[in-house]
Amino acid sequence: MNKQDLVDAIAAQTGTSKALAAETLDALPGTITATVTKGDTVQLIGFGAFSTGARVARVGRNPSTGAEIQIPAAKTVKFTAGKAFKDAVNAS
Known part of the structure; x- marks a missing residue:
């Protein structure tokens, strides 16, 4: 499964647009990185x-x-x- 397949699956499962699913998926790694870097x-x-x-x-x-x-x-x-x-x- 590549990123586009994952975006398609998220959009289908949540009923949102593919653009919103892609935007959310793009924000995830940065958010996790920032939180873990702080020690949380x-x-x-x-x-x-x-x-x-x-x-x-x-x-x-x-x-x-x-x-x-x-x-x-x-x-x-x-x-x-x-x-x-x-x-x-x-x-x-």
Whole structure:
């Protein structure tokens, strides 16, 4: 499914215009990004939750040379699938 297919499906399911469905879909990633960047969690009941996590600094290895390298600590994005989403995927 590509973006246009998703817009068509949203418009058909909600009974709105394709233009409004596309505008809403375009606003979604920016809104989620802005909220998660602030440190808040975005929870979509039945689908899942987007949040931030932390990776600690660690020592890794360069696969080409085998030399040790320092990997700095970093923030990461986490997605936790909701129960309904997991159940739907496992049922198919």
